[in-house]
Amino acid sequence: MTKIGLEIHCQLTKLESKLFCSCKADYREFEPNTNICPVCMGIPGSLPLLNKSAVEKATLIAMALDCNTPDKIAFFRKNYFYPDLPKNFQITQLNVYGNTSIGWSGKIKVEDKEIRIRRIQLEEDPGRIIYEGATEKTKLTLVDYNRAGTPLVEIVTEPDFETPHQVREFLNILSDLIENLNVSDPGLEGAMRADANVSIEGGSKVEIKNIGSFHDLEKAVHFEITRQESLAERKIEIIQETRHWDDGRKITVSSRTKEEEAEYRYHLEADIPWIRISDNIKNELQTRMPESISSKKERYISKYDITPQVADILASDRYFSELFEKANNEVNAKHIANMITTDIMGLLDTREKRELSKLNAKHLSDLVEYITSNKITRASAKLALDEIIKNGQPLSQVIVDLDLGNVSDESALFEIIIQVLNEETKAVENAKQNPEIINFLVGKVMQKTHGKADPELTLTLLKQNLGIV
Amino acid sequence: MDLGISALNYVNGIRNGEFTVEEFVSKSLERISQVDKKLHAFLRVNDLAIKKAKEIDTKIKSNQDVGKCFGMPVSVKDNMCIEGSKTTCASKVLENFIAPYTSTVITKLDSEDAIIIGKTNLDEFAMGLSTEFSAYGPSRNPWNTDYVPGGSSGGSGVSVSANECIASLGSDTGGSIRNPASFCSVVGLKPTYGLVSRYGLVSYANSIEQIGPMTKTVKDSAFLLNIISGIDSNDNTTIDNKNQDYLNDIDVGISGKKIGIVSEMTNSDGLSADVLNATNESVKTFEKLGANCEQISLQMVPYTVAAYYTITSTEAGSNLARFDNIRYGYDFDSAGFEFNSYISQARSKLGPEVIRRMILGGFVPSAGHAGKYFLKALKVKSKLIAEINHVFEKFDFLISPTVPIQPFKFGEKIQDPVSFMMIDFNTVTANLTGIPAISVPYKITNGLPIGIQIMANRLEERSLLQAAYALEKTVNLPEVPSL
Numbered sequence: 001m002t003k004i005g006l007e008i009h010c011q012l013t014k015l016e017s018k019l020f021c022s023c024k025a026d027y028r029e030f031e032p033n034t035n036i037c038p039v040c041m042g043i044p045g046s047l048p049l050l051n052k053s054a055v056e057k058a059t060l061i062a063m064a065l066d067c068n069t070p071d072k073i074a075f076f077r078k079n080y081f082y083p084d085l086p087k088n089f090q091i092t093q094l095n096v097y098g099n100t101s102i103g104w105s106g107k108i109k110v111e112d113k114e115i116r117i118r119r120i121q122l123e124e125d126p127g128r129i130i131y132e133g134a135t136e137k138t139k140l141t142l143v144d145y146n147r148a149g150t151p152l153v154e155i156v157t158e159p160d161f162e163t164p165h166q167v168r169e170f171l172n173i174l175s176d177l178i179e180n181l182n183v184s185d186p187g188l189e190g191a192m193r194a195d196a197n198v199s200i201e202g203g204s205k206v207e208i209k210n211i212g213s214f215h216d217l218e219k220a221v222h223f224e225i226t227r228q229e230s231l232a233e234r235k236i237e238i239i240q241e242t243r244h245w246d247d248g249r250k251i252t253v254s255s256r257t258k259e260e261e262a263e264y265r266y267h268l269e270a271d272i273p274w275i276r277i278s279d280n281i282k283n284e285l286q287t288r289m290p291e292s293i294s295s296k297k298e299r300y301i302s303k304y305d306i307t308p309q310v311a312d313i314l315a316s317d318r319y320f321s322e323l324f325e326k327a328n329n330e331v332n333a334k335h336i337a338n339m340i341t342t343d344i345m346g347l348l349d350t351r352e353k354r355e356l357s358k359l360n361a362k363h364l365s366d367l368v369e370y371i372t373s374n375k376i377t378r379a380s381a382k383l384a385l386d387e388i389i390k391n392g393q394p395l396s397q398v399i400v401d402l403d404l405g406n407v408s409d410e411s412a413l414f415e416i417i418i419q420v421l422n423e424e425t426k427a428v429e430n431a432k433q434n435p436e437i438i439n440f441l442v443g444k445v446m447q448k449t450h451g452k453a454d455p456e457l458t459l460t461l462l463k464q465n466l467g468i469v
Numbered sequence: 470m471d472l473g474i475s476a477l478n479y480v481n482g483i484r485n486g487e488f489t490v491e492e493f494v495s496k497s498l499e500r501i502s503q504v505d506k507k508l509h510a511f512l513r514v515n516d517l518a519i520k521k522a523k524e525i526d527t528k529i530k531s532n533q534d535v536g537k538c539f540g541m542p543v544s545v546k547d548n549m550c551i552e553g554s555k556t557t558c559a560s561k562v563l564e565n566f567i568a569p570y571t572s573t574v575i576t577k578l579d580s581e582d583a584i585i586i587g588k589t590n591l592d593e594f595a596m597g598l599s600t601e602f603s604a605y606g607p608s609r610n611p612w613n614t615d616y617v618p619g620g621s622s623g624g625s626g627v628s629v630s631a632n633e634c635i636a637s638l639g640s641d642t643g644g645s646i647r648n649p650a651s652f653c654s655v656v657g658l659k660p661t662y663g664l665v666s667r668y669g670l671v672s673y674a675n676s677i678e679q680i681g682p683m684t685k686t687v688k689d690s691a692f693l694l695n696i697i698s699g700i701d702s703n704d705n706t707t708i709d710n711k712n713q714d715y716l717n718d719i720d721v722g723i724s725g726k727k728i729g730i731v732s733e734m735t736n737s738d739g740l741s742a743d744v745l746n747a748t749n750e751s752v753k754t755f756e757k758l759g760a761n762c763e764q765i766s767l768q769m770v771p772y773t774v775a776a777y778y779t780i781t782s783t784e785a786g787s788n789l790a791r792f793d794n795i796r797y798g799y800d801f802d803s804a805g806f807e808f809n810s811y812i813s814q815a816r817s818k819l820g821p822e823v824i825r826r827m828i829l830g831g832f833v834p835s836a837g838h839a840g841k842y843f844l845k846a847l848k849v850k851s852k853l854i855a856e857i858n859h860v861f862e863k864f865d866f867l868i869s870p871t872v873p874i875q876p877f878k879f880g881e882k883i884q885d886p887v888s889f890m891m892i893d894f895n896t897v898t899a900n901l902t903g904i905p906a907i908s909v910p911y912k913i914t915n916g917l918p919i920g921i922q923i924m925a926n927r928l929e930e931r932s933l934l935q936a937a938y939a940l941e942k943t944v945n946l947p948e949v950p951s952l
Contacts, residue, residue, distance in 0.1 A: 038570050043568070043570070044556070044558070044566065044568075044672075045549070045550045045556070045568065045570075045572060045669040045670055045672070046668075046669075047668055047703060047704050047705065047706075049702075049703065049705055050705060077787050079786070079787050081790065081793060083793075086791065086796070087790065088790035088791050089787050089790060263835050265783065265786065265787070265831070265834040266834070267783055267787065267834055270675050270677075270706070270784070271675055271705065271706060272705055273705055
């Protein structure tokens with residue numbers, strides 16, 4: 001049987017500062033080596049100061065993944081030499097001498113299969129190494145420490161996955177969950193990374209590292225299973241090793257270093273005292289725990305009579321579910337949900353677009369209100385939406401600016417209808433025999449009003465004029 | 470003007486107008502330039518000392534608020550950072566390291582108008598007990614310059630003992646304050662772990678080390694502890710001592726107190742007869758003062774030195790790993806080095822004792838050997854803590870000689886690392902258990918000092934200083950020889 005386990009690293013990007021100092025947790029906007037201080041650079045004599053919010057946010061993740069959480073947490077030093085590691089040790093957690101990490105023994109459901117979470121730990125991200133220069137001779141290895149000390153939560157699963165598809169589903173659910181907890185923005189580059197280990201029946205465990213995106217992870221796992229199966233068919237032994245994902249060639253490649261021999265000399269980080277996480281703190285965190293995606297979905301279906309498909313899409317996305325919750329007043333909920341899923345999600349399909357968007361909940365509830373009361377047509381609403389996203393003006397203003405208001409003034413519409421009836425004499429005659437023709441006449445009125453005629457009123461007035469009841 | 474006065478008498482002298490800060494500081498600098506060629510207590514002297522002295526004099530003259538130290542010259546071990554100046558840890562690796570920030574203890578001294586007169590010599594990265602492992606040459610004992618001053622805070626001990634300054638700050642990982650205090654005949658206090666901020670102290674074994682005062686009198690140690698102790702937002706391990714005044718009631722005596730004489734520390738193989746005699750005399754003195762002395766046994770003590778070196782080497786291997794030639798070490802070489810040689814290049818700048826402990830620190834906690842060494846050492850530590858907790862249920866203090874032997878000659882012990890390590894036999898217990906311990910000058914025998922160590926329970930510095938003061942009052946020691 002194929003066994004796949006994952007190690008996911010998730011940066012707590014919603015924190016203000018790094019795990020042990022006051023440098024910014026979001027290092028992405030900085031020039032290299034400008035988001036640093038004596039602590040995250042490991043300047044001699046500096047001491048780590050634990051960011052308590054990081055402990056809280058990591059604990060929220062552990063609770064959401066149904067983990068056991070300890071009364072006291074401890075930090076350990078993982079010692080290894082690497083240029084991106086300022087102190088040449090990483091402050092992390094370890095459950096070898098008792099369970100003192102943020103959480104352990106959790107579970108999460110993925111398509112009716114339960115995936116067990118082995119442990120969750122809080123640790124610091126290293127800096128980044130950048131290789132520059134084209135030729136071997138001019139090649140430079142540059143180190144940027146801006147990322148060093150960024151709070152990172154490591155989530156380790158048991159090898160409970162059997163297919164790459166399950167892996168993909170799990171990662172989708174997990175990233176939605178983490179986004180919903182408001183602890184991290186999984187859309188940010190490098191905010192969520194994963195390694196996988198893969199073994200097939202009778203073979204050793206192979207670890208795959210250096211996978212850039214979740215999309216590639218599925219591919220890497222798929223490739224690795226295929227590779228191992230073809231070895232097995234040819235009766236070649238599958239050795240225990242670490243392989244790297246080659247992004248260009250889309251294959252896994254054996255690493256030269258034997259990482260299973262790594263010697264980390266773990267020992268307690270004495271600079272950070274043991275932190276008590278009392279039941280009070282846990283209860284308090286529990287009250288701050290946002291509603292889970294599944295219960296949100298259930299609520300949308302039962303309370304607002306929204307279809308399961310729409311409810312699922314909406315509940316899984318923190319941005320749109322927040323917009324939905326703010327805009328709906330129960331009566332219009334179904335319309336709001338549909339407008340978000342059919343019109344708005346397509347317009348705001350990237351993080352950048354969402355950030356630039358000026359659309360707010362009021363716009364949304366107004367739009368639905370205008371449509372249902374026939375003040376604008378759906379077609380006009382789409383035009384208005386485009387404009388609102390760009391400039392954020394109130395809907396009423398946008399309607400004036402773009403001249404989108406329905407022609408619902410009876411006398412004005414009456415004049416247009418008379419015009420049409422005079423122009424289309426043939427159709428008028430036929431209409432008396434063939435009621436379908438009336439739709440043709442409605443279309444003509446729409447043409448003349450650029451789609452703004454109130455469709456119901458137009459129909460009524462046409463029928464009156466033609467003497468059809 | 471007497472450069473040998475205590476900190477408290479210095480303060481009185483300034484207040485009574487007997488001398489100005491500038492007069493005292495310039496005399497001290499003169500003294501340093503005269504004697505330090507022989508003693509080598511200082512690695513660097515503060516160029517700005519006189520300027521600072523003048524500023525404080527101006528404040529005094531114009532009746533402005535002046536800090537408690539009134540410009541007294543204090544030396545600081547060169548493993549504590551001061552922004553903009555060198556902190557070398559007596560190592561070639563940090564030869565040109567200029568700290569970008571200031572240690573909490575220095576900030577506190579500065580805000581009380583102490584003048585940091587200079588940075589003192591130590592064994593490289595505070596690893597050693599004689600200053601013979603300083604990369605810049607050893608310091609010499611002012612009582613006899615053929616002898617070591619103890620270590621690792623040897624320069625600090627010498628600077629106070631030889632009246633080059635009023636007081637000093639040392640750091641103590643396994644006896645590094647108390648050992649040179651004993652060898653140089655000054656008072657040295659290792660506080661409770663967490664009582665004094667370590668922010669800015671270059672870590673050697675961060676789970677057990679503390680900064681502490683080295684002074685001419687017990688009261689001076691209390692005076693400095695008042696200034697440097699307390700909770701610090703830059704050090705998560707610090708304890709809130711509620712601004713306790715350690716000078717208050719320091720003279721209440723020790724009548725009726727219970728003292729345990731640690732038999733393992735008074736029967737050990739390495740104990741010299743002269744040191745034992747002095748210790749026995751001190752026991753009689755304590756009894757005369759009204760204390761009840763009793764032999765007690767701490768069965769873990771024979772294992773403490775092994776446990777201490779196992780734990781400290783593990784932590785040293787980790788704490789010093791950052792000196793990897795990427796940020797510290799050799800000057801930048803645009804050609805670079807082969808990947809794996811970066812760290813070996815950097816480590817070629819480290820001295821023999823540091824390398825010995827780095828190698829040990831790479832071995833004892835490693836996956837295949839941790840169970841036999843590192844984890845056993847931790848077990849000794851936790852059993853020792855249990856024993857200490859138990860004895861302090863009954864006793865107020867524990868006593869022993871600070872060091873089993875008197876100062877030795879240069880080169881005499883250094884060749885045999887294991888017997889060298891055993892010199893820490895009496896001091897490491899306080900570090901492994903986090904309790905406070907003080908060395909009080911007790912005797913001069915054959916022209917060389919002997920100190921008595923008193924230990925108390927965690928955060929019992931006040932009563933510890935009371936006991937030390939009571940003992941100090943009974944002794945009358947000769948002046949340090951003129952140099």
